[in-house]
Amino acid sequence: xxxxxxxxxxxxxxxxxxxxxxxxxxxxxxxxxxxxxxxxxxxxxxxxxxxxxxxxxxxxxxxxxxxxxxxxxxxxxxxxxxxxxxxx
Amino acid sequence: xxxxxxxxxxxxxxxxxxxxxxxxxxxxxxxxxxxxxxxxxxxxxxxxxxxxxxxxxxxxxxxxxxxxxxxxxxxxxxxxxxxxxxxxxxxxxxxxxxxxxxxxxxxxxxxxxxxxxxxxxxxxxxxxxxxxxxxxxxxxxxxxxxxxxxxxxxxxxxxxxxxxxxxxxxxxxxxxxxxxxxxxxxxxxxxxxxxxxxxxxxxxxxxxxxxxxxxxxxxxxxxxxxxxxxxxxxxxxxxxxxxxxxxxxxxxxxxxxxxxxxxxx
Numbered sequence: 001x002x003x004x005x006x007x008x009x010x011x012x013x014x015x016x017x018x019x020x021x022x023x024x025x026x027x028x029x030x031x032x033x034x035x036x037x038x039x040x041x042x043x044x045x046x047x048x049x050x051x052x053x054x055x056x057x058x059x060x061x062x063x064x065x066x067x068x069x070x071x072x073x074x075x076x077x078x079x080x081x082x083x084x085x086x087x088x
Numbered sequence: 089x090x091x092x093x094x095x096x097x098x099x100x101x102x103x104x105x106x107x108x109x110x111x112x113x114x115x116x117x118x119x120x121x122x123x124x125x126x127x128x129x130x131x132x133x134x135x136x137x138x139x140x141x142x143x144x145x146x147x148x149x150x151x152x153x154x155x156x157x158x159x160x161x162x163x164x165x166x167x168x169x170x171x172x173x174x175x176x177x178x179x180x181x182x183x184x185x186x187x188x189x190x191x192x193x194x195x196x197x198x199x200x201x202x203x204x205x206x207x208x209x210x211x212x213x214x215x216x217x218x219x220x221x222x223x224x225x226x227x228x229x230x231x232x233x234x235x236x237x238x239x240x241x242x243x244x245x246x247x248x249x250x251x252x253x254x255x256x257x258x259x260x261x262x263x264x265x266x267x268x269x270x271x272x273x274x275x276x277x278x279x280x281x282x283x284x285x286x287x288x289x290x291x292x293x294x295x296x297x298x299x300x301x302x303x304x305x306x307x308x309x310x311x312x313x314x315x316x317x318x319x320x321x322x323x324x325x326x327x328x329x330x331x332x333x334x335x336x337x338x339x340x341x342x343x344x345x346x347x348x349x350x351x352x353x
Binding site: 014016035 | 267270281
């Protein structure tokens with residue numbers, strides 16, 4: 001893709017833009033490593049918020065960061081055991 | 089009580105030691121009492137950059153092991169009475185000192201010096217942990233290259249996780265001509281990516297090689313742009329507001345250089 005853009009814009013596409021683009025991409029992955037403590041507190045916050053709306057199985061809840069290809073995603077698998085009628 | 093700064097980068101060879109030497113010399117030239125700490129145990133270099141390699145008797149490992157008193161290991165600079173170096177050991181490795189010992193050492197230095205500047209080794213292992221243990225503020229050095237900026241990003245993350253918040257960035261070895269041509273990332277490009285405050289920029293300059301060859305600090309050279317750049321950084325550390333030098337203006341063209349050489353200036 002980068003090469004294509006480079007060809008398309010000819011001399012206009014400067015090497016520093018390539019550097020910046022590559023850097024952005026590599027940093028998305030580098031920064032995607034989240035500390036276990038942070039992941040744990042994210043989990044607790046999620047439980048708190050979701051519990052306002054539905055009953056969930058906290059034991060089997062799974063939250064992780066998944067980085068593949070050019071994207072990083074927060075993947076949460078939260079088993080729901082029951083719904084609440086009203087929020088709160 | 090003195091202020092404790094650590095100079096770090098993650099990647100090697102971006103100019104940590106040169107920056108430590110120049111900031112330290114600049115602060116001492118401004119009349120402050122400065123202690124420079126080389127924590128790169130096994131690969132010490134701050135001594136040669138400062139031209140003090142022939143005066144080493146004791147080192148940082150001797151001090152923490154109690155083989156000598158701190159005073160005996162501190163080497164006084166050739167020019168400035170207020171500037172002292174505590175050299176790293178050359179024959180040991182990074183595990184010869186631990187973060188607790190560093191805290192004790194720094195507490196002692198703080199009583200006597202206005203500024204304690206720690207030269208951190210490359211990497212993120214124990215040498216890095218030792219170097220940041222007693223630091224209150226961090227300076228991150230990078231160059232306009234993908235590898236150096238990437239490592240700087242990682243280091244900034246690790247510093248913040250260790251409660252060294254808001255590190256300040258120095259971008260070293262900028263080549264204004266390449267930036268103008270679009271073949272080198274600009275200051276704005278790098279700040280955009282790293283999202284930290286800029287402490288200063290240093291242009292690529294032959295004078296740094298020349299002064300380092302002699303074991304002198306370029307910050308004392310009144311005629312070079314890199315010397316000016318380091319003096320500006322020192323003033324900013326002292327709390328002054330100094331604008332970032334405009335590298336475009338100062339680049340000397342061929343004809344201007346020729347005129348200067350033949351004395352028409």
